[in-house]
Amino acid sequence: MKFIHAADSHLGNPFRGLDRDIPTSLKQFVQTSTLQAFEKMITGALTAKVDFVLIAGDLYSATENSPKVQVFVHQQFERLQTANIPVFLSFGNHDFEADQHAHLPWPENVHVFSQNVTTQELTVPSGERVAITGFSYQTPRQVQAVIADFPTRHAGVDYQIGLYHGAVGKDGDPYAPFTIQGLLAKHYDYWALGHIHVRQTLHEQPFIGYSGNLQGLNRKETGDKGYYLVTADQGRLQPVFQSTTAILWEEVVIADPVTEVDLIARLTALPVQTPVFYTIKLTGQLTKEVKARCLNGVMLAQIRAALPENQWVVKLTMAPSAAEGLPADQVDQKFWQAALDHVLTNVDMTAYLSTQVPHFIRDYYLSAEGKQALREKMQQRLLARKE
């Protein structure tokens, strides 16, 4: 028996954090990258002649999508149908209730899990009987302990697989919280998890893990992305990673760059297979000029212009070094540090961001990540004023 465990394809999801300087050709590639990755997965299913395909939620990036995306999905699933490969699909927190909205009818080979935990059984061509248990989100949050509704392993089947979109957590957490012990207690042969975009194994045997998403969506989702091709080996289900990355996100740390030429030389020396989107962090000793050019964007423009088309620098940052700290003058450093913490802790965003400002901005800058970004920006400002 052979099947695919995939999740979080987030079809139609744009790349976050790009600016408008990106070349048109690359932009078009970016727009279709989630679709390309998905198509690779389908092609992989056909090539490997798998018995079925599992999709553990977040097929779409949102409940809202478009004709093109739906037609695409339909075509891809029909490719599987032609090869008699069934698809077992559940919705996650992003595409919850996707089929309740305007949606094309699914091809016959697609089985969508409902809100309630249900089990679908099939007999694969090799004669083995497989039970697949899963559920779909009906809201962006699933706070109930859904795992309690999962039946224990059915004795009459050769394999039982759990299809689960959620995260480890305690009751009341938003994304169908579960514990590894809770899953193990069901005695399933494989838990195909979705939701976390980083590929990871929570338990070796029986396998409990995330296949990760098919394509990185922002600069934090670095590294190769793809799905698991799972093969039965003496009654054990062994996943093997298969890449579908269309555009690779990479973070590159460059220490002590002297000039832009030096920086460009180091970047072009990096091995490149698929188009790569870099986040570059400059560390170590930076000259005043390098810092200035980094801050005013000249350096970024220069690097972008110098690199080949399949290498794009999304962001160029400097790691704040401890040595640089805060201004030291009549006002003591401890006051600056205390004041910064105080300001960031007690910030009242509504005072600055009126209601016309989109919510996501407020949300972001209230998040730890956003606050960190603000902290860095503020430090840069103060340092610039000081100098």
Added chain:
Amino acid sequence: MKIKQVAISGFGRWSKQTFDLTTQMQVIQGQNESGKSTLRAFIVGVLFGFPNKKGRTNVYDPRDGSRYGGSLTVVFGDQTVKITRLGRTQSHLTITDLADQSEILHPEAWLAEQLAPLNQDSFDAIFNFSQQDLAAITQIKGADLQKLLLNIGAVGSAGWLNVASGLDKQADKQFAQRPTGKRPLNLATKHYAETAALVHEKALTLPDFVQGEKALMADKAEVVAAQKTVVTLAAQVKNHEQLLQQYDLYVKAAALKAELSNTPQSVSDDDWLAVQSQAATMTMHETALQTLNQAQTPQVGHVSSDTFEFETALAQAQLEVQSLQKQFAQRDDWLKTQQQLGAQFEQGTIPPPLSAQEKQQLTRRGPAMLWLMASLVVGVLGFLVAKPAVLLASIPAGIAYWQYQQHQRQVEQILVAYNGLTINEVLNLQNALKQQPLRKQKLAELNVTISDQQSALLRRLKPIASHFDVPLQLSDLPKLVVELQHRYEQQKLTAQHDILKLTQQQQQRVEEIAYHQQQLDQLRQAQRQIFARYQVNEMAELTARRQNDLTTQRQQARYQDLMRQLDPKTLAQFQQDTDRQTLQQALAQLQAQLSVAQQRVFDHQATLSNHQAQQAQLTSNDQFLTLQQDMADEQAALLDQFGDYLADKLTVNWINQALQFASQNRFPKMQQLATKYFDHLTQGRYQRITFSETELLVTRQDQQTFQVFELSTGTQEQLYIALRLALSQVIGDIVAVPLLIDDGFVNFDPQRKETMVTMLQALAHTQQIIYFTTQWPHATSNNVIKL
């Protein structure tokens, strides 16, 4: 700092007026319009600069034309100076140290330094207030107060405050809080909202698309259904066409069957073969008979007649040959004689005999008589030999006559002819000569006879010789005859043998003929029997019958073939009550239905392709992915820009906060002090002042908390004054300037007013207070200036 004297040159309603002030609490009392506010404005103007003429601001131009401005005598610590500021638009500041009357250099800077960190704003905010300012209490915020304190409290904060102010301005250029703002971030936000709306709007078209797709499926189903109908109908039409064709076949088959039923008995193959064989055998016998009949008689008959002819002819020829041999002997005899005669003459030429005339001439006797006698002889001879030769007699007679005539002349001539012979010899010879012509004639005649006989003989022998293939030879006729006879005998023998043989053959043939005839008869008998069986008389008829049989067989086969093409069910149907017209009508009806159904397919297909085009349009026009990415890009840009904006704004906060911390927390102290004053002023009714982010709260003794606007006007004013006093006190270690209070306690009840006055008087020990009021009912008198 304390103000000892106010000397006005010209300012508003005041000119050339001097006021000496106490350095503790100075009350300035006057009715409305008495110039209290003008005086206060003058003090502020000298310290911080006169007001510029802007808008409706009162600039206090002197009413009576006195020189604008005046001076203050002020004590800074242990230094007493006179600050003189003259002229409004181009005001001139001089500061004179009263200790030595020296003028201070750079008076503006010096004065600013003395007043630092106060500027007019902060001075007004802390030390200078009026009834109107009290109303602003509802607007007051902790942060403003904090800032105010920082301005004064944190050492070296001015630079950082400038930085903060710069950042604040920079941030404000980027974004305005009001929704109608036109600054870059406002515009970007608006644009983003539009993009988001567009994305949302596009998403709303999805149901249409899905609906369209469902409609498309329905269209397809309809097309399929219609096509199915067409297929069914087409099959029916085809069936009916076949039915019609089968019907035609059926009709043909029926006709054939009828025809076949009328045909006579067919000639059986055995009979036909027998007849064929008989005919062949008969032909053989007939041919044999014919050959036998043709080959009869001729040879036998021919041989015998020939033989007879030849036998007679040859016998006769033998006789003729014997006769000829006699004649040949005669001729030889005669020729011998002639030759003897001829030998007497030269060259053998025998002269003719002398004519009678010649004889006469020679003998002198009438030769004519001689010729006459000769003529008689000739005549006789002629008559004897051959009658026609009689005529010859006339010739000598004639000649005799002619000879006589010529006698004389001719004697010589005659002698010439006799080659010198003498006349006697000539005359002796005349007898012989006279016989010569006769002999000659006889010889000639004999030759002719021989020749004739030979010719006749040859003529008769010729066919025989030819028969036996023997060459005809005149030279030896006898031999020829013998040869021929010999040949004849031989042939005769052969012929006799042949005849015998032929006779035998003939016998055999007759037998054969009889045999063949018998066979023929038998065959004819058999043939006649067969003919009788089919009621025909001759072969041709039977052949015709046979020919007919083939046609019939073909028809039979055709019939079978036709019948095979008809399935039993159809056949049964045809055999009942079908006719072609009914079938054709049904077909026409079906064809009409088919054409309608086909039209329906076309119509549905047209609708389908229309919908497909619309759907394809929707898909190809689908900007969702692009718009999403655009939106994400805009979000990224907005996050970044708002990050900058927030960083600017928060850096301002940060600077303020740092300065706050650095200014040793004057704010909490001020808060504490203000609470004390407020508590005091309200006779312990309110026990706490708290500052939230946005507002000021007071807590009553019963622990109820109120917002400022919930308080009575008087209490609000008391709160305000408590804060002002606290502020001025809390920075007292840095800067101490007089408090200027203009009609501050109008809404106070008497009791609170009393408390207030007491409190101010207590404060005035350390800080000069100049209090402007309309009424001063209190007992103190030394410190009241009445205007």
